[in-house]
Amino acid sequence: MPVEARQSAEGEGITLHFAAAVANIDDAVEVLCGFLRARQLGPVLFDVELLAREAFLNAVLHGCGGDAVRFVQAELRVLGDRLTLRVEDDGPGFDWRKALAAAPAMPDTERGRGLFILKSYADELAFSSLGNALCITKRLAPKETT
Numbered sequence: 503m504p505v506e507a508r509q510s511a512e513g514e515g516i517t518l519h520f521a522a523a524v525a526n527i528d529d530a531v532e533v534l535c536g537f538l539r540a541r542q543l544g545p546v547l548f549d550v551e552l553l554a555r556e557a558f559l560n561a562v563l564h565g566c567g568g569d570a571v572r573f574v575q576a577e578l579r580v581l582g583d584r585l586t587l588r589v590e591d592d593g594p595g596f597d598w599r600k601a602l603a604a605a606p607a608m609p610d611t612e613r614g615r616g617l618f619i620l621k622s623y624a625d626e627l628a629f630s631s632l633g634n635a636l637c638i639t640k641r642l643a644p645k646e647t648t
Contacts, residue, residue: 505529509537515579522566522574522591527558534578534587541580546640549623550578550585553638556619557589565591565634580642587638595633 505520516537520526531554538547558574566572577588602621607614620627626639 505533507533510579514581515577518574518576518578520574521570522562522568522572523570524559524562524568526574527555527562530558530574530576531555534576537578538580543580543585543642546585546642549640550587553620553623553640554578554587554589556616557587557636557638560616560636561589561591561593564596565593567593583642583644585640585642587640588635589638590630590635593634595630598629598633 505518505526508517510516516534518530518533520530531551534554535547535551538544538550543550554576558576561574562568566574572592575590577586579586598617601617606618609615620636620638623640624638625641626637628637628639629635
């Protein structure tokens with residue numbers, strides 16, 4: 503199943519829906535980046551791409567266990583001086599409080615740096631109580647909001 507994308511009627515956001523397969527992550531990120539490029543938001547492109555990739559990968563691998571029968575939903579919205587990306591999977595969630603309190607993984611390990619990356623590049627992170635949804639906020643510089 504390919505990535506399904508739908509823009510909001512007002513044009514300030516886009517919603518994605520895709521099967522929880524690693525192969526769909528590149529396509530989903532490209533749709534988001536295209537949305538940002540069309541709104542001349544290139545200066546935040548690197549940060550948003552990195553944040554989206556990490557959030558999507560966590561949703562696919564950890565939230566859905568890589569089970570392509572499950573789904574990931576995402577919504578990107580640009581309102582005023584903020585960009586928000588909400589990513590939700592239909593997995594059981596995780597104890598994000600414990601994970602955020604843990605020390606970051608060592609640089610030479612292959613896994614375990616995802617939350618550190620998210621905290622480093624996002625201006626705000628908010629998890630659902632269950633831990634299967636994440637809202638990432640990125641502030642836009644004044645010249646980016648025109």
